[in-house]
Amino acid sequence: xxxxxxxxxxxxxxxxxxxxxxxxxxxxxxxxxxxxxxxxxxxxxxxxxxxxxxxxxxxxxxxxxxxxxxxxxxxxxxxxxxxxxxxxxxxxxxxxxxxxxxxxxxxxxxxxxxxxxxxxxxxxxxxxxxxxxxxxxxxxxxxxxxxxxxxxxxxxxxxxxxxxxxxxxxxxxxxxxxxxxxxxxxxxxxxxxxxxxxxxxxxxxxxxxxxxxxxxxxxxxxxxxxxxxxxxxxxxxxxxxxxxxxxxxxxxxxxxxxxxxxxxxxxxxxxxxxxxxxxxxxxxxxxxxxxxxxxxxxxxxxxxxxxxxxxxxxxxxxxxxxxxxxxxxxxxxxxxxxxxxxxxxxxxxxxxxxxxxxxxxxxxxxxxxxxxxxxxxxxxxxxxxxxxxxxxxxxxxxxx
Ligand SMILES: Nc1ncnc2c1ncn2[C@@H]1O[C@H](COP(=O)(O)OP(=O)(O)OP(=O)(O)O)[C@@H](O)[C@H]1O
Ligand SMILES: [Mg+2]
Numbered sequence: 001x002x003x004x005x006x007x008x009x010x011x012x013x014x015x016x017x018x019x020x021x022x023x024x025x026x027x028x029x030x031x032x033x034x035x036x037x038x039x040x041x042x043x044x045x046x047x048x049x050x051x052x053x054x055x056x057x058x059x060x061x062x063x064x065x066x067x068x069x070x071x072x073x074x075x076x077x078x079x080x081x082x083x084x085x086x087x088x089x090x091x092x093x094x095x096x097x098x099x100x101x102x103x104x105x106x107x108x109x110x111x112x113x114x115x116x117x118x119x120x121x122x123x124x125x126x127x128x129x130x131x132x133x134x135x136x137x138x139x140x141x142x143x144x145x146x147x148x149x150x151x152x153x154x155x156x157x158x159x160x161x162x163x164x165x166x167x168x169x170x171x172x173x174x175x176x177x178x179x180x181x182x183x184x185x186x187x188x189x190x191x192x193x194x195x196x197x198x199x200x201x202x203x204x205x206x207x208x209x210x211x212x213x214x215x216x217x218x219x220x221x222x223x224x225x226x227x228x229x230x231x232x233x234x235x236x237x238x239x240x241x242x243x244x245x246x247x248x249x250x251x252x253x254x255x256x257x258x259x260x261x262x263x264x265x266x267x268x269x270x271x272x273x274x275x276x277x278x279x280x281x282x283x284x285x286x287x288x289x290x291x292x293x294x295x296x297x298x299x300x301x302x303x304x305x306x307x308x309x310x311x312x313x314x315x316x317x318x319x320x321x322x323x324x325x326x327x328x329x330x331x332x333x334x335x336x337x338x339x340x341x342x343x344x345x346x347x348x349x350x351x352x353x354x355x356x357x358x359x360x361x362x363x364x365x366x367x368x369x370x371x372x373x374x375x376x377x378x379x380x381x382x383x384x385x386x387x388x389x390x391x392x393x394x395x396x397x398x399x400x
Contacts, residue, residue, distance in 0.1 A: 001303075007390070009162045009306055010024070011148065012275060015018045015274070015277045016236075016279060017274060018236055018239040018240075018270050018273055018274050018278075018280070019234060019235055019236075019267075019270045019271070019274065020233060020234060020235060020236050021233065021234050022267075024228065024230065024233045024234035025258060025266070025270075027263070027264075030072060030075060030076060030079075030358060031072075031229065031233070031376065033229060034072060034073060035222065035226050036068065036070065036071050036218065036226070037072075037073055037215075038227070039074055040069070040073055040213060040215055040352060041076070041077065043064065043213045043313060044060070044073060044074060044077055044213055044248070045077050045113070047060050047211050047213070048060070048077065048081065048149065048186070048188075048277065049221060049258075051074045051081070051147055051186065052081070052084070052092075053091065054090070054147065054295075054302070055184075056147065056177065056184035057149070057186045058186070058210035058211045059186060059187045059188070059189075059207060059209070060187070060188045060189070060209050060210070060211045060212070061188075061189045061191070061197070061198075061208060061209045061211070061213070062074060062188065062189070062190045062191070062212075062213050062214075062215065063192075063194060063212065063213070063214045063215065063216025064192060064216070064217075065192055065194075065215075065217055065256045065257070065259055066192045066256075066258055066260065067218075067252075067258030067259045067260035067262075068192075068215040068216065068257065068258070068273040069215060069259060070152055070190050070192070070215050072154075073215075074151055074153070074188065074190060075096065076254045078094045078149070078151060081094060082094050085190050090147075091144065091145055091146050091147060092146065092147050092148070092149075093115070093116055093141075093146050093147075093148045093149070094148075094151070094153065095112050095115040095116060095149065095150050095396060096115075096151045096153065097111050097112050097115075097150070097151065097152055097153065097346055098152075098153040098154055099152060099153070099154045099155055099156075099157035099158040099161060100153075100154040100157040100243055100346070101154075102161060103161075104125075104161055105130060105158070105162055105169060106126065106130065106133060106163060107144060107161075108126075108152075108158070109130070109133045109137065109141055109311045110123060110125055110133070111136065111138060112150060113133065113137050113140070116137065116140050116141065116146075116148070117144075117352065118136065118137065118140055119124075119163070121219060122140070123136055123137075127189065127277050129252075130169065130324050134169070134172060135298065135353065138176060138179055138180060138185075141180060141183045141185060142143050142181055142182055142183050143178050143183040144183070144185050145183050145215075146181070147183060147184045147186075148184065148185045148186070149185075149187075149188060149256065150173070150185065150186070150187050150188065150388075151188045151190065152188070152189050152226055152351045154189065154190065154192060155189035155190075155196070156191045156193040156196040157241060158170065158200065162354055163353055165240060167265055169198065170201075170204045170208065171201060172189055172203050173187055174204055174207035174208045174343055175207060181182070187208060189208060194201045196224050197209060209371065217256050217257030217258075218251055218257035218258075219253060219257060219362070220253035220257075221251050223248075223249040223253050223257060223259060223262045224245065224246065224249040225366075226259050226262065226263075227245055227247065227248055227262050228250055228264070229264060231245065231266060234270075235281075237360050238280075239270075239273075239278065239279070239280050239281060239283060240270070240281045240385070241280050241281060241282050241283070241360065243282070243283045244266075244280075244281045244282055244283050244285060244286045245266070245363070247287070248262050248265040248266050248286055249262060249284045251286070252309075256308075261293075262378065264293060265286055265289050265290060266281070266286070266289075266381060268289035268292055268293060269281050269285040269286045269289035270283045270284065270285075270287045270290070271290070272288050272289055273285045287294040295385065298360065298385055299385065299388075299389050300391040301358055301360060301398055302360065302385070302386065302390070303389055304383075305355075307340070307393075307395060307396075308343055308351070309351060309354075309355060310332045310390060310396060311331055311335060311338070311340075311396075312327070312348060312351055312352065312355065312384060312392065313355065313360065313361070313379070313390075314329055314334055314362055314396070314399055314400070315327050315330035315331035315333075315334055315392065316322065316330075316377050316378065317379055317386050318334075318381050320378050321377075321378045322376060322378060323374040323375065323376050324349055324352060324375050324376075325345075325374065325375070326343075327348070327352070327377060328348050328349075329333065331348060333392050334396070334399050336396055338395050338396065338398065338399060340395075343356050352375070352377060352394065356377070359380060360377055360379065360380060360381055361377050361378065361380060362374045362377065362378055363376065363377045363380075364376050364377075378381060387400050
């Protein structure tokens with residue numbers, strides 16, 4: 001019998017590789033050509049042009065569903081402006097930050113401060129009040145007489161970072177110009193949450209959304225073109241079958257025209273094809289990839305739940321299709337097994353609605369004659385998936 005390691009290594013050496021350059025399929029890769037986004041590129045560029053003329057652009061909000069090219073377009077424009085700035089020594093700074101990638105508001109502000117050249121001594125990584133951090137950032141901008149553009153990507157997540165102390169941060173950011181004497185600050189917010197604005201303070205809406213640009217969804221044909229470009233660069237020639245390409249575009253287009261999903265699909269399909277030592281990426285690989293991506297998403301969302309949510313999911317698994325009351329009983333039993341105090345039925349009912357939003361469980365209102373109505377829940381994912389994911393949680397090992 002051959003050694004399992006050697007067998008795989010031999011196969012990898014002799015087998016054909018389908019993917020020529022994996023990095024091109026990574027979500028941070030910036031392609032040379034951005035297709036179907038000319039008007040958006042023009043609009044965003046236009047609105048930032050005043051900065052090159054040493055004047056102050058309007059604050060800008062960029063909206064659009066996930067995977068519609070917002071980050072890509074804004075990053076590309078920022079880097080192009082940056083190139084010119086470096087050549088001609090304009091007192092301009094462009095700063096990019098992503099609220100989703102930061103765990104605290106402090107962290108986000110420090111990331112901005114560092115990009116503006118604030119050293120550790122001037123801006124320590126912890127310990128200051130948010131208002132002080134902000135003050136130091138503004139001082140730096142004013143001292144150096146800079147015109148600054150702050151891009152805050154996934155700006156809707158900023159709300160989650162904001163605690164009591166930083167409650168007013170968006171307001172302060174949008175009004176920073178009133179505090180700056182020899183300099184200016186322009187805010188570019190990017191969001192895929194179209195309801196984001198409704199949640200803001202009206203004072204912030206009017207100043208943050210001075211200008212707004214909406215990125216529309218890609219249709220299936222546009223996704224196909226985007227994929228073709230990317231495949232040409234990343235894959236060996238002729239290694240992706242036409243039906244596979246079509247299916248990727250159709251699947252991604254079927255949701256809301258998400259280019260990220262389209263590229264993820266072809267990447268995972270390519271990896272599966274290589275692993276199976278196939279010569280080409282077929283439709284079957286794309287279907288398998290789609291299923292795998294779906295499972296990974298479910299797994300990640302299951303893993304991210306706190307303990308009591310996990311117990312509720314287990315309770316539904318054990319009493320699948322049961323009413324809220326029955327699920328509560330099952331949940332209380334599980335609490336005993338793991339040695340935790342159970343939460344109130346009211347809280348659990350609320351929790352069920354929250355979990356339902358994620359799509360992992362599905363609730364159905366059932367009328368019970370004179371007993372009124374109750375909601376019955378069932379899992380929309382396999383029990384194997386739940387067991388597999390929760391098995392790693394030490395507290396839950398006994399119940400799984
Ligand atoms: N027009 C396009 N041409 C080529 N590639 C594109 C295009 N639009 C998007 N992509 C690619 O699709 C992926 C997602 O794009 P991007 O990250 O810009 O989406 P987004 O609108 O910022 O989404 P989210 O709201 O989820 O952050 C990236 O890999 C990007 O390179
Ligand atoms: Mg983005």
